[in-house]
Amino acid sequence: MTMNRKKMLLVAASIILNLVLIIHILYNNNSTTTTTWNPSWTSRAAEEAEEAASVSCSGHGRAYVDGLGVLNGNKPPCECNNCYTGDYCSFLLPDCHADANSGDPLFLEPFWMQAAEGSAVVESGWHRMSYHFHQDGSYVSAELERIIRKLHSVVGNAVTDNRFVIFGTGATQLVAASVHALSQTNASSSSSPTRLVSAIPYYNAYKEQTDFFNYANIKFEGDASAWRKSEHNDNLTQVIEIVTSPNNPDGKLKRAVLEGSNVKTIHDYAYYWPHFSPITHPADEDLSLFSLTKTTGHAGSRFGWALVKDEVVYERMKRYLTLSSMGVSRDTQLRALQLLKVVVGDGGEEIFHFSYETMKKRWEILNKILSASTRFSLETIQPEYCNYFKKRRDFTPAYAWVKCERLEDTNCYEIFGGAKIKGREGKVFGSEERFVRLSLIRTQDDFDQLTDLLKKLVSEEVVGGHST
Amino acid sequence: MTMNRKKMLLVAASIILNLVLIIHILYNNNSTTTTTWNPSWTSRAAEEAEEAASVSCSGHGRAYVDGLGVLNGNKPPCECNNCYTGDYCSFLLPDCHADANSGDPLFLEPFWMQAAEGSAVVESGWHRMSYHFHQDGSYVSAELERIIRKLHSVVGNAVTDNRFVIFGTGATQLVAASVHALSQTNASSSSSPTRLVSAIPYYNAYKEQTDFFNYANIKFEGDASAWRKSEHNDNLTQVIEIVTSPNNPDGKLKRAVLEGSNVKTIHDYAYYWPHFSPITHPADEDLSLFSLTKTTGHAGSRFGWALVKDEVVYERMKRYLTLSSMGVSRDTQLRALQLLKVVVGDGGEEIFHFSYETMKKRWEILNKILSASTRFSLETIQPEYCNYFKKRRDFTPAYAWVKCERLEDTNCYEIFGGAKIKGREGKVFGSEERFVRLSLIRTQDDFDQLTDLLKKLVSEEVVGGHST
Numbered sequence: 001m002t003m004n005r006k007k008m009l010l011v012a013a014s015i016i017l018n019l020v021l022i023i024h025i026l027y028n029n030n031s032t033t034t035t036t037w038n039p040s041w042t043s044r045a046a047e048e049a050e051e052a053a054s055v056s057c058s059g060h061g062r063a064y065v066d067g068l069g070v071l072n073g074n075k076p077p078c079e080c081n082n083c084y085t086g087d088y089c090s091f092l093l094p095d096c097h098a099d100a101n102s103g104d105p106l107f108l109e110p111f112w113m114q115a116a117e118g119s120a121v122v123e124s125g126w127h128r129m130s131y132h133f134h135q136d137g138s139y140v141s142a143e144l145e146r147i148i149r150k151l152h153s154v155v156g157n158a159v160t161d162n163r164f165v166i167f168g169t170g171a172t173q174l175v176a177a178s179v180h181a182l183s184q185t186n187a188s189s190s191s192s193p194t195r196l197v198s199a200i201p202y203y204n205a206y207k208e209q210t211d212f213f214n215y216a217n218i219k220f221e222g223d224a225s226a227w228r229k230s231e232h233n234d235n236l237t238q239v240i241e242i243v244t245s246p247n248n249p250d251g252k253l254k255r256a257v258l259e260g261s262n263v264k265t266i267h268d269y270a271y272y273w274p275h276f277s278p279i280t281h282p283a284d285e286d287l288s289l290f291s292l293t294k295t296t297g298h299a300g301s302r303f304g305w306a307l308v309k310d311e312v313v314y315e316r317m318k319r320y321l322t323l324s325s326m327g328v329s330r331d332t333q334l335r336a337l338q339l340l341k342v343v344v345g346d347g348g349e350e351i352f353h354f355s356y357e358t359m360k361k362r363w364e365i366l367n368k369i370l371s372a373s374t375r376f377s378l379e380t381i382q383p384e385y386c387n388y389f390k391k392r393r394d395f396t397p398a399y400a401w402v403k404c405e406r407l408e409d410t411n412c413y414e415i416f417g418g419a420k421i422k423g424r425e426g427k428v429f430g431s432e433e434r435f436v437r438l439s440l441i442r443t444q445d446d447f448d449q450l451t452d453l454l455k456k457l458v459s460e461e462v463v464g465g466h467s468t
Numbered sequence: 469m470t471m472n473r474k475k476m477l478l479v480a481a482s483i484i485l486n487l488v489l490i491i492h493i494l495y496n497n498n499s500t501t502t503t504t505w506n507p508s509w510t511s512r513a514a515e516e517a518e519e520a521a522s523v524s525c526s527g528h529g530r531a532y533v534d535g536l537g538v539l540n541g542n543k544p545p546c547e548c549n550n551c552y553t554g555d556y557c558s559f560l561l562p563d564c565h566a567d568a569n570s571g572d573p574l575f576l577e578p579f580w581m582q583a584a585e586g587s588a589v590v591e592s593g594w595h596r597m598s599y600h601f602h603q604d605g606s607y608v609s610a611e612l613e614r615i616i617r618k619l620h621s622v623v624g625n626a627v628t629d630n631r632f633v634i635f636g637t638g639a640t641q642l643v644a645a646s647v648h649a650l651s652q653t654n655a656s657s658s659s660s661p662t663r664l665v666s667a668i669p670y671y672n673a674y675k676e677q678t679d680f681f682n683y684a685n686i687k688f689e690g691d692a693s694a695w696r697k698s699e700h701n702d703n704l705t706q707v708i709e710i711v712t713s714p715n716n717p718d719g720k721l722k723r724a725v726l727e728g729s730n731v732k733t734i735h736d737y738a739y740y741w742p743h744f745s746p747i748t749h750p751a752d753e754d755l756s757l758f759s760l761t762k763t764t765g766h767a768g769s770r771f772g773w774a775l776v777k778d779e780v781v782y783e784r785m786k787r788y789l790t791l792s793s794m795g796v797s798r799d800t801q802l803r804a805l806q807l808l809k810v811v812v813g814d815g816g817e818e819i820f821h822f823s824y825e826t827m828k829k830r831w832e833i834l835n836k837i838l839s840a841s842t843r844f845s846l847e848t849i850q851p852e853y854c855n856y857f858k859k860r861r862d863f864t865p866a867y868a869w870v871k872c873e874r875l876e877d878t879n880c881y882e883i884f885g886g887a888k889i890k891g892r893e894g895k896v897f898g899s900e901e902r903f904v905r906l907s908l909i910r911t912q913d914d915f916d917q918l919t920d921l922l923k924k925l926v927s928e929e930v931v932g933g934h935s936t
Contacts, residue, residue, distance in 0.1 A: 011475070011478065011482065014482040014483055015482055017486050018482055018485050018486055018489070021486065021489035021490065021493065024493065025489065025492065025493065037511070039507055039514050039518065040518060040585075041521070041584035041585040042514035042518055042590070043505070043514075043585070044586070044588065045585075045588035045589055045806075046507050046510035046511075046590050047505050047507070048590065049590035050509065050510055053509070053592055064595060065590070065592075065595070066596075066609055066612070066801070066802050067611070070611055071611050071615060079602075102599060104597075104598050104599050104600065106597055106598060108597070109594050109597055112592075112593035112597070113593070113594050116509035116593060116594075117508075117509040117512050118512070118593070119592070119593025120509060120512065120513035120593060121513055121590070121591045122510070122513040122514050122516065122517035122533070122589070122590050123517070123588070123590075123591070124517055124520075124588055125580035125584060125586070125587025125588060125806075125810070126530070126577050126580040126581050126584075127533070128534075129573070129574055129576070129580070129765050130574060130767055130768055131570060131572050131761075131767040131768060132570075134547075142536055143535070143538055143539050144534070146539055169637050169770075169792075169796075169797065172791075172792065173792060176791075176792060180681075208791055209791045209792075213681075213791070214684045214685065215681065215683060215684065216683065216684040217682065297597050299597060299598060299599040300595075300596040300597055300797070300798035300799075301797050301798060301799050302637075302793055302795070303797070323673070323677045323681070324637075324640065324644060324677075324792065325638055325640055325641045325770055326638055326640050326770060327770070328637075328797075329637065329768070329769055329770040329771070329796075329797050329800040330768035330770075331768075331799040331800045331802075331803045332797040332799045332800060334533065334534050334799075335799045339593065
């Protein structure tokens with residue numbers, strides 16, 4: 001090649017490279033400005049959240065943005081599941097007790113971790129500072145109310161037409177608000193206090209709450225069936241019956257025991273979701289309670305709602321909410337909205353399939369262990385048709401309501417305690433000490449620890465050779 | 469220039485251009501990979517939040533991420549300040565009434581809007597799902613407790629040493645919890661209910677709450693001074709006095725009226741911040757209540773805290789919190805932590821200078837208007853030395869406690885109502901109808917509407933020619 005030709009090739013190559021580089025730069029600028037959104041003021045908070053989420057805790061814990069030490073600028077630490085310890089939750093404590101006490105619904109945590117993008121919430125520093133949503137003084141998010149109605153429509157577990165929706169700081173607050181509201185609407189102003197009853201076994205909080213608050217005109221009486229048969233049941237004394245369905249602790253669908261003009265009923269439907277029960281029909285009662293805790297698993301958020309038919313009762317409950325806490329936190333309402341958007345987005349498919357499959361598997365394992373036992377028994381609940389899954393299905397309750405069958409095993413809670421399993425005593429549910437409630441809705445680690453110790457306990461039956 | 473020279477210049481230019489372009493590309497790549505963090509799962513939520521924040525509402529409103537219609541995929545609408553309307557809050561309604569009723573602390577909103585980056589919160593879908601923070605069953609964020617103690621130390625408005633900290637869903641819930649707790653600790657189990665008193669004028673909610681809840685052993689009695697002089701004051705009947713300082717509605721620093729072994733005191737320090745009052749000394753009482761509402765302006769979050777000396781009282785209050793709502797929402801606790809981080813970050817300088825200057829200016833305007841009036845009067849509060857600002861300063865209360873001086877103006881609330889100003893009636897504070905409370909802590913629009921109508925009302929005095 002001649003010198004001139006070489007020079008010409010060099011010039012051509014340089015010019016071509018110029019063009020290539022210019023096109024590259026223009027293309028990248030275009031992409032940046034038209035397809036990538038660049039965060040501004042949300043950046044710091046988002047980065048902190050993603051950093052906390054990325055902390056690895058060996059699958060036995062997780063870190064949170066407000067974990068211990070973050071004020072010192074430290075990376076948030078792993079918060080480990082029961083029995084796990086160490087900086088990365090990688091050490092399993094030997095001889096550790098299984099926690100099967102509280103109904104902490106962490107079994108749903110893996111679902112939300114994989115739904116990270118859809119379920120994240122970003123709250124500005126000036127988000128809803130006011131007491132009120134609207135000029136009319138409402139404490140209630142209209143969009144959240146809408147999505148709750150949509151949720152019930154999608155799942156088919158409650159009628160919301162002709163119902164007022166009221167929010168509470170957990171169904172816990174709504175139990176107190178409804179008991180208070182119903183006790184005020186006595187047609188006859190009796191000097192005798194309104195009696196609160198619930199069929200044994202009942203959720204311990206009903207009694208504890210009523211006894212503790214010590215209202216002048218409300219008294220927790222005890223078992224609804226006992227009241228029905230008692231001499232005090234004079235059809236005049238005002239009575240409020242709380243019906244929990246599915247029931248806590250035994251998981252069965254329940255109906256009211258009492259009826260009459262002097263009887264008012266509160267239906268606690270906290271567990272009436274496909275995770276735990278077939279959806280046999282939409283709840284259609286005067287006062288129905290639901291809880292975010294048992295719906296999405298967000299016990300920490302403290303959010304519940306009631307569907308109320310009677311306007312007078314609704315207004316009284318609203319007044320209760322106003323005077324006790326001026327409504328529910330707007331931060332919580334924002335979060336609940338986002339979580340329920342995820343649930344409702346695909347008609348509940350992903351979450352309910354995840355939750356039902358998880359609970360089904362846990363019950364299969366539990367049933368297998370206990371079927372080998374004559375010392376401990378579980379009542380079987382017959383499968384029913386589920387309108388949500390459109391098939392006949394087993395109940396997969398949140399708790400195992402276990403009975404100690406041996407004569408000498410008078411305190412089942414202590415028997416399990418001796419086997420390093422912490423359950424909840426049967427007597428706090430108004431029932432006998434022969435029963436113990438075991439929570440099945442905690443983390444996988446909790447469930448594995450429970451079943452390991454349970455297997456051991458059951459295996460000792462054969463060895464011990466006791467009679468039932 | 470010869471052809472050859474031109475060619476050489478062209479080649480040189482092309483090569484230089486190539487070098488420049490290559491350097492540019494390398495620099496940008498470097499910047500992107502080393503200095504820009506790219507969001508992943510927080511992106512959608514962050515984008516939604518920034519989009520809502522960018523909605524322009526003419527300076528007379530704002531849009532929120534959970535505004536009406538967002539479920540339909542609509543951009544969140546402007547939520548307008550009182551009297552403003554239209555899609556962008558640009559229309560001022562003629563003949564509109566000023567809202568000077570509730571203590572909605574939106575005067576702090578501009579501060580948080582400019583503190584956007586520091587105050588944003590990103591919450592993952594699995595953030596704190598559990599009921600409990602720690603294995604011990606606590607409902608309380610340790611970091612939030614730490615920053616509250618730091619806050620009091622920085623402002624110097626309360627002693628936190630040897631104090632338990634308890635959280636509530638607003639100071640509202642803590643008032644109920646403390647009244648309940650103190651009424652239980654009767655040394656003598658008297659059959660007579662505990663009397664709740666507070667010096668007139670008192671915050672209306674104390675009476676409303678106690679009357680509504682109707683506890684068996686607590687009765688709202690009324691004015692503390694009247695009780696002291698009454699025949700029922702037998703030094704045996706258990707009494708709880710609520711002392712609000714600075715007081716709502718009149719803004720003065722107060723002390724307890726009653727003392728004795730049968731008297732317990734709750735100090736409500738909700739307004740004891742540099743926004744409203746000189747910080748004369750750190751509060752050092754047995755039971756002190758504070759509220760995020762009046763500290764940072766976040767009324768919607770529903771968060772308050774109590775500093776409690778006595779462990780028995782603390783345990784009872786904790787039980788109250790457990791049974792009424794199982795603690796305070798973790799979403800709210802996360803938000804409160806972030807907001808207080810911003811406050812404490814610079815020792816409170818930015819927020820308290822902003823808030824004090826705002827309130828000072830509002831009081832200057834209000835005082836100027838009312839100084840021209842003989843029909844309406846305001847009690848002057850003498851300035852005091854402020855340990856926070858390290859100078860003598862005026863009180864700048866949240867409310868104007870206005871008295872109607874004319875004989876015939878027996879109902880001050882109605883007088884102002886006739887002038888299209890909605891205040892809060894003196895009688896709900898246990899006081900006379902000659903008083904009306906006007907809120908000065910709402911948005912700038914609210915304050916401007918109030919002062920415009922007030923000027924008009926005062927100007928009519930001269931025209932009307934009435935005697936005082």
